[in-house]
Amino acid sequence: MTTTRLRVVILGAGFGGLEVASMLSEALGEGVDATLVDRADSFVFGFSKLDLMFGHTAAERVHLAYADVAHPGVRMVRAEVVGIDPAARTATLDSGEVLEADVLVVALGADLDPSATPGLVEGGHEFYTVPGAVAARDALDAFDGGRVVIAVTSTPFKCPPAPSETALLVHDFLTERGLRRGSSIDLVMPLPRPIPPSPLASEAILEAFTERGIGWHPGSLVRSVEPARKVAALGDGEEIGFDLLLAVPKHVAPAVVVESGLTEDGWIPVDPRNLRTRFEDVYAIGDVTSVGTPKAGVFSEGQAKVVAEQLIARARGEGSDATYGGQGICYMEFGGGQVAKVDVTFLPGQAPFGGMDGPSLPNSAEKQAFGAERARRWFGRDWAPVEGSR
Secondary structure, three states: OOOOOEEEEEEOOOHHHHHHHHHHHHHHHHHEEEEEEEOOOEEOOHHHHHHHHOOOOOHHHHOEEHHHOOOOOEEEEEOOEEEEEOOOOEEEEOOOOEEEOOEEEEOOOOEEEHHHOOOHHHHOEEOOOHHHHHHHHHHHHHOOOOEEEEEEOOOOOEOOOHHHHHHHHHHHHHHHOOOOOOOEEEEEOOOOOOOOOOHHHHHHHHHHHHHHOEEEEOOOOEEEEEOOOOEEEEOOOOEEEOOEEEEEOEEEOOHHHHHOOOOEOOEEOOOOOOOEOOOOOEEEOHHHEOOOOOEOHHHHHHHHHHHHHHHHHHHOOOOOOOOOOOEEEEEEEEEOOEEEEEEEEOOOOOOOEEEEEEEEHHHHHHHHHHHHHHHHHHHOOOOOOOOOOO
């Protein structure tokens, strides 16, 4: 078997980038020349931000250091990508280094733009970053009861179940502190159901909201915030008052991706079967794309597997029929330690379909194992997502 040493540059070390790098290394070892680039010094699972926000774990526990990435054939580089030339398959870093590739994989995710919603930075808290989750945690710790509003400010947004999880976990948080009776919780979302692709999950969430007295405001989003009045203006012209506002900020493709000419309508279009862009030997995976699946890590990982399989076959001089099936499993917190497992499949030209298991306590343990397994695979280390987990 003849193997060609491919130069692969992977921009972004989230679920997708880490999985591509790990698979290439496992299959090809030193037979691949892969460079994995990320501006951060560590990786954080999305669910860890909620664990941090609600005091289930400490900030130092949620970080998985990129320094631990030590796969044969893979070089990890901490740098900001300041330029991408998809036609030439090059990436320019803030250090001045220019990376040249036989194959370029763009996995830079989605950036957050809280300032796109007037008044949000001054009057609310985003919880989609670690600093945001820490600030939200501090705000919750100082909260002595009142009106809590969880709100989405635009679509699409990462991890569609997260706002619903947050509402349910806020209920637990306030109940444990004896503040629930004197407080209200409302969730404002532009979607018609909490998780549109999964009727079963949406029904279970809405039942949980009813049982807990959580207000549900579908088909609307927060357009602006007036911090002085503690009021959020909704898209339908209505207003909702708050004492604590937890918001999902606007998501955008990174500016360097937009400037590269890769995007259309804000995101990178790809062939949904193989994740190829319109540029030869340039792939895009995960949240930065408009592939048609939710912006969530598990879908990025699934797309990464398909890209990696194609590259491994190419390096071996073989053909590949690897095709992305659009399937993903999402673990969703219902509070009280109960976790549901939502299984959804997105196929081009078809309505999404799937089911739900739980919520249950065993699914909570499975969720922790999900994170621990990827920590071992990507970082070569044992990791407990929350204290006491295995």
